[in-house]
Amino acid sequence: MAQASYPEDLLYHAEHDWARIDPDDPAQATLGITWYAQDSLGEVVFFDPPVLGATLTKDAPYAEVESVKAVSDVIAPLSGEIVAVNEALPGNPVAINEDPYGEGWLVKVRLSDPSEREALMDAASYQASLA
Amino acid sequence: MTLLTPMDCPLCSAPPELFGRPGRSDPKATVPNLLRAASRCQRGVKLAPRSLAAGSRRARASLRAVNSAPPVLRRTPLYGEHVEAGAKLVDFAGWEMPVQYTSVRDEHMAVREAAGIFDVSHMGEIETSGPQAAELLQRLLSNDVSAIPPGGAQYSVLCREDGGVLDDLFTYRLEVDRYLTVTNAANHVADFAWFESVAADFPQARVSDRIDEWAMLAVQGPLAREIVQAGADGPLPERMGTGLTRISGEEVLVCGTGYTGEDGVELLCSPEHAPRLWSQLVRRGARPAGLGARDTLRLEVCFHLYGNELTVERGPIEAGLGWCCKEQTGFIGADAVRAVREAGPAEKLIAFEIDGPGIARQGNAIEGGGEVTSGTLSPCLDRGIGMAYVPTERAAIGTGLEIDVRGRTRQASVVEKPFVKKRA
Numbered sequence: 206m207a208q209a210s211y212p213e214d215l216l217y218h219a220e221h222d223w224a225r226i227d228p229d230d231p232a233q234a235t236l237g238i239t240w241y242a243q244d245s246l247g248e249v250v251f252f253d254p255p256v257l258g259a260t261l262t263k264d265a266p267y268a269e270v271e272s273v274k275a276v277s278d279v280i281a282p283l284s285g286e287i288v289a290v291n292e293a294l295p296g297n298p299v300a301i302n303e304d305p306y307g308e309g310w311l312v313k314v315r316l317s318d319p320s321e322r323e324a325l326m327d328a329a330s331y332q333a334s335l336a
Numbered sequence: 337m338t339l340l341t342p343m344d345c346p347l348c349s350a351p352p353e354l355f356g357r358p359g360r361s362d363p364k365a366t367v368p369n370l371l372r373a374a375s376r377c378q379r380g381v382k383l384a385p386r387s388l389a390a391g392s393r394r395a396r397a398s399l400r401a402v403n404s405a406p407p408v409l410r411r412t413p414l415y416g417e418h419v420e421a422g423a424k425l426v427d428f429a430g431w432e433m434p435v436q437y438t439s440v441r442d443e444h445m446a447v448r449e450a451a452g453i454f455d456v457s458h459m460g461e462i463e464t465s466g467p468q469a470a471e472l473l474q475r476l477l478s479n480d481v482s483a484i485p486p487g488g489a490q491y492s493v494l495c496r497e498d499g500g501v502l503d504d505l506f507t508y509r510l511e512v513d514r515y516l517t518v519t520n521a522a523n524h525v526a527d528f529a530w531f532e533s534v535a536a537d538f539p540q541a542r543v544s545d546r547i548d549e550w551a552m553l554a555v556q557g558p559l560a561r562e563i564v565q566a567g568a569d570g571p572l573p574e575r576m577g578t579g580l581t582r583i584s585g586e587e588v589l590v591c592g593t594g595y596t597g598e599d600g601v602e603l604l605c606s607p608e609h610a611p612r613l614w615s616q617l618v619r620r621g622a623r624p625a626g627l628g629a630r631d632t633l634r635l636e637v638c639f640h641l642y643g644n645e646l647t648v649e650r651g652p653i654e655a656g657l658g659w660c661c662k663e664q665t666g667f668i669g670a671d672a673v674r675a676v677r678e679a680g681p682a683e684k685l686i687a688f689e690i691d692g693p694g695i696a697r698q699g700n701a702i703e704g705g706g707e708v709t710s711g712t713l714s715p716c717l718d719r720g721i722g723m724a725y726v727p728t729e730r731a732a733i734g735t736g737l738e739i740d741v742r743g744r745t746r747q748a749s750v751v752e753k754p755f756v757k758k759r760a
Contacts, residue, residue, distance in 0.1 A: 247436060247439065247440055248440065248441055250441075250713040251693065251713065253693070253744075271695050273628065274435070274436075274628050275697075276742070295693070
């Protein structure tokens with residue numbers, strides 16, 4: 206994805222993560238990294254998915270993504286338990302660059318405290334934080 | 337996201353701890369700065385964190401603070417070209433340098449398969465001249481300076497008395513009594529002071545800091561010579577040679593050297609001429625490549641990076657650079673180097689490949705002793721590669737290594753250097 210993009214339906218964390226709350230189930234969310242994060246990292250060459258059932262704590266790292274240049278922690282925007290990981294990524298980590306909000310999703314989480322979403326930013330606030 | 341490990345880069349030198357790894361557990365340390373990833377770049381230098389578009393109010397506050405301070409980053413004469421090409425610029429050894437233009441991998445492959453062009457004007461130059469120039473350099477440099485013919489080039493290290501490596505350098509013999517030594521950006525000031533202090537004992541030798549007089553471009557890759565030759569008035573010097581040639585209408589010092597393992601040249605020209613030279617070479621097909629690709633290219637061919645493989649803590653023998661040390665010349669540090677050569681080094685610099693997935697990075701510890709000095713994903717091999725110091729008894733080709741990659745053990749094997757060989 207060449208152009209910066211921050212979909213309106215997502216919630217954002219200052220550490221450049223997004224969360225998509227399941228419209229049918231407010232206690233479930235899909236997580237990933239933002240356009241800004243993948244652009245800053247450069248081409249992602251390695252992603253080692255966390256294990257199913259692992260616990261996420263808001264603001265703490267739960268996974269790593271690596272570009273040629275560097276390895277970066279991925280910070281949990283919300284707390285919960287991992288119920289799905291994107292199994293396609295280890296074989297095609299560049300999906301994180303090409304489609305950070307779609308094919309490049311990282312994990313799905315059963316949220317332990319759905320009210321934590323109140324602390325996240327909407328697209329406009331996140332974009333403002335990048336300016 | 338928080339950056340854990342900075343990029344190893346071909347010209348970097350500062351110790352990794354200066355990177356200030358953002359603590360995983362310290363929420364205040366989250367000034368995210370993914371771009372800091374690009375920090376450790378290129379020979380002997382490291383990039384200070386640069387608060388580019390950081391994602392927090394605190395970060396923006398600090399950016400304002402940075403902006404109100406006097407400008408501290410130096411720019412090369414090609415800064416405008418980099419900005420125009422959309423480069424990601426990072427602070428590298430106090431210079432605002434392009435780490436990549438489009439993609440590290442694409443720039444890397446362009447150099448392996450066609451031609452890339454790098455701005456390396458941040459590197460320093462020291463000119464040594466006069467009747468005692470050779471004598472002075474012989475005292476300073478580890479290699480046999482008397483073996484450089486006029487129009488020749490030579491690689492060497494600069495050692496302290498105890499053999500610790502201060503820098504690694506290319507020296508070009510421009511005229512019978514005139515030499516130009518190229519330094520790593522981060523070491524340039526200290527190198528020049530070292531040259532000057534030793535020169536006090538050689539009254540017939542003069543050393544001059546020439547960093548402001550030269551811009552430096554590296555054109556590398558199988559098509560590099562062809563591209564440069566097309567704009568040149570005369571033949572280009574052979575590999576490891578140097579000579580003046582008019583290119584794009586101005587005298588350029590052309591050197592048959594490089595840092596990528598590919599054929600190519602390095603061009604030294606006046607800062608005023610650099611933009612025209614750059615643009616013409618880009619028009620002819622040399623693809624702009626940043627410090628990121630420079631690092632992966634050099635690592636694939638196992639070239640040392642000051643600050644990673646070379647530091648004052650270790651000598652040239654451990655680093656596998658005994659071939660450029662001629663102790664009989666009596667250079668500063670020769671006795672220490674000879675002692676290590678005769679006794680055999682306790683550890684050696686090896687090349688390794690990760691057996692499965694994963695990428696080791698600088699500073700990762702190795703089970704049984706030793707540590708990774710550089711690590712990346714090889715764009716050519718598409719697997720984790722790196723170099724590391726290990727105890728000599730574990731340095732044999734084929735030895736299995738267990739590398740602690742941030743708490744996770746990765747199996748690796750000692751392999752032959754280099755990882756990638758130039759195509760015949």
